[in-house]
Amino acid sequence: MRLSDQDKALLDGVKGDVDRQAMEALVQLGEAFDAEDMVDIGYAHVHAGMAMYLGDVELMEELAERGARMAVPASTNIANADMENWQATRAPESLVRLQKRAETAHNTMGTGGCFTCTPYWAGHWPTWNTHMASIESGVTVFCNSVLGARSNRDGFFAVYAGMTGRYPRFGLHLDENRKPTHRVVVEAAPSGTADFTVLGYAIGSQTTNAIPLITGLERRPNLDELDALGVGMATSGGVAMFILPGVTPPYGDGDAGLGADLPSLPIQERDLRAVYEDFCSGEHSRFDIVHLGCPHASFEEMKHYAQLLDGKMVKPGVELWITTNRTVRQMARDSGLLRPIEASGAKVISDTCPISCHFARTASPDPALGVEPPTLRAIVVDSAKQARYIRDMIHCPTLLTTTEKAVETAVSGTFVPRW
Amino acid sequence: MSDKTTFEGRGIVKGNVTGPALVSRTPFSFLGDVDIRTGDVIGELSDLRGRNIAGRVLVVPATRGSAGAWRFLYQLKQHGTHPVAVITGELPDPSVVQGAILSGVPIISGLADRIGNTVTDATLLCVDGDSGVVTVIEAQ
Numbered sequence: 001m002r003l004s005d006q007d008k009a010l011l012d013g014v015k016g017d018v019d020r021q022a023m024e025a026l027v028q029l030g031e032a033f034d035a036e037d038m039v040d041i042g043y044a045h046v047h048a049g050m051a052m053y054l055g056d057v058e059l060m061e062e063l064a065e066r067g068a069r070m071a072v073p074a075s076t077n078i079a080n081a082d083m084e085n086w087q088a089t090r091a092p093e094s095l096v097r098l099q100k101r102a103e104t105a106h107n108t109m110g111t112g113g114c115f116t117c118t119p120y121w122a123g124h125w126p127t128w129n130t131h132m133a134s135i136e137s138g139v140t141v142f143c144n145s146v147l148g149a150r151s152n153r154d155g156f157f158a159v160y161a162g163m164t165g166r167y168p169r170f171g172l173h174l175d176e177n178r179k180p181t182h183r184v185v186v187e188a189a190p191s192g193t194a195d196f197t198v199l200g201y202a203i204g205s206q207t208t209n210a211i212p213l214i215t216g217l218e219r220r221p222n223l224d225e226l227d228a229l230g231v232g233m234a235t236s237g238g239v240a241m242f243i244l245p246g247v248t249p250p251y252g253d254g255d256a257g258l259g260a261d262l263p264s265l266p267i268q269e270r271d272l273r274a275v276y277e278d279f280c281s282g283e284h285s286r287f288d289i290v291h292l293g294c295p296h297a298s299f300e301e302m303k304h305y306a307q308l309l310d311g312k313m314v315k316p317g318v319e320l321w322i323t324t325n326r327t328v329r330q331m332a333r334d335s336g337l338l339r340p341i342e343a344s345g346a347k348v349i350s351d352t353c354p355i356s357c358h359f360a361r362t363a364s365p366d367p368a369l370g371v372e373p374p375t376l377r378a379i380v381v382d383s384a385k386q387a388r389y390i391r392d393m394i395h396c397p398t399l400l401t402t403t404e405k406a407v408e409t410a411v412s413g414t415f416v417p418r419w
Numbered sequence: 420m421s422d423k424t425t426f427e428g429r430g431i432v433k434g435n436v437t438g439p440a441l442v443s444r445t446p447f448s449f450l451g452d453v454d455i456r457t458g459d460v461i462g463e464l465s466d467l468r469g470r471n472i473a474g475r476v477l478v479v480p481a482t483r484g485s486a487g488a489w490r491f492l493y494q495l496k497q498h499g500t501h502p503v504a505v506i507t508g509e510l511p512d513p514s515v516v517q518g519a520i521l522s523g524v525p526i527i528s529g530l531a532d533r534i535g536n537t538v539t540d541a542t543l544l545c546v547d548g549d550s551g552v553v554t555v556i557e558a559q
Contacts (some may be wrong), residue, residue: 053490
């Protein structure tokens with residue numbers, strides 16, 4: 001691998017032991033994937049340090065104590081507890097105290113502590129051709145497909161990329177890997193974020209690790225729908241990038257005819273129905289929580305929830321959770337949007353979500369924390385991503401419907417299906 | 420089998436360890452296929468279901484994708500339930516490689532078929548992630 005003088009200096013320990021460790025790890029990653037050299041990155045979305053996982057917060061604390069600092073703009077991924085409003089989720093205080101230690105470590109390292117799967121709604125908005133690293137697959141697909149930035153689906157090493165400002169040039173950092181592999185023909189009329197997570201999920205289920213070119217949509221999806229489309233296919237198919245002509249830089253409207261020779265994948269309404277049905281495993285009158293905000297809600301979605309809930313009351317015995325990032329929560333508070341939402345009895349939760357909080361049964365927290373996942377009958381959701389991981393990580397039935405019908409469900413106490 | 424049988428693959432993650440093999444014919448997911456507390460394989464799609472990967476040289480044709488794989492591999496390490504090395508056929512995805520580097524678990528790729536057809540479970544293997552060479556120490 002060809003290394004710059006600065007890369008070599010880091011390997012020589014000029015900036016200290018912790019930066020040497022980071023650069024050594026990035027070089028090993030690059031060699032594994034035949035990278036020719038390293039690129040300068042402009043942004044990193046990094047691991048939060050998760051209190052539900054043994055020794056995981058300590059990983060970030062150790063980096064901070066050894067002098068790690070972010071060399072480029074960086075943001076933190078989702079955490080395991082709402083560090084402000086944790087009582088609303090009945091998280092054990094011991095877990096929150098541990099989670100806040102990770103926040104302190106990130107403050108030391110200079111990471112923008114937004115603790116979210118949607119850092120773009122908190123202002124982290126990398127632009128066309130910005131090389132970046134991301135620990136969150138939903139961030140990867142949004143930044144590649146909507147913003148035109150260049151990101152692989154990373155793990156822990158996003159933090160090493162943030163510390164050094166460097167990343168090995170392989171995968172989606174190379175032009176030749178950013179071309180469509182399949183042509184999707186949408187023969188349905190999805191509308192709203194729930195439908196778009198489902199459309200993405202249906203596409204990803206049939207095209208693992210592909211770069212689908214999307215055609216046939218009746219209109220340009222809004223930003224929330226584009227976000228939803230990407231996370232759906234990232235969840236089911238490991239998709240890191242889609243190409244929607246007219247949206248994905250640099251593909252213009254005139255590129256809709258591209259890929260005529262590629263494998264064609266029609267998606268019909270029955271494919272969307274099948275995903276909804278697959279994630280309706282719970283009984284319609286037996287659920288404990290209705291959840292909105294996967295991925296973490298944008299300000300526009302908060303406005304939509306406020307309108308839907310204005311003057312309504314959540315049925316006693318039902319909890320309505322709205323998850324967003326702390327920046328959007330503050331904007332919603334300042335704009336008066338939290339008033340109708342909270343007056344309805346709904347809870348606005350940041351930094352975490354059902355699958356990321358103390359509900360997860362696949363985590364193995366330090367027994368001293370006293371974490372006991374509650375027994376839940378079912379969770380109503382408006383996102384195929386949340387549904388999939390509730391099944392796999394909380395081991396609880398789900399009921400998947402649209403945002404509007406999920407709110408109706410929370411108010412009436414009876415599940416309102418999509419169809 | 421000679422005690423000097425060697426296989427040469429592609430060293431992906433550095434490190435040198437010796438341990439008993441555990442051979443699978445199905446793709447493996449570190450997120451979902453294994454209970455991090457015990458190392459027991461619980462995934463319904465894995466032919467290792469009911470077996471335990473702790474301390475073994477895990478031989479799998481491929482790793483199945485999830486961006487969270489690194490975290491679960493690191494959790495196995497934290498619990499002492501991790502495989503001591505991983506031998507794959509296909510190149511594992513970046514998240515698995517990152518978790519293995521973080522956890523000090525050597526990986527060699529391009530070998531699972533050849534090794535899987537030769538060694539059996541509990542054959543003692545020496546894995547050198549630096550050179551990509553696997554040496555059969557003791558056939559069982």
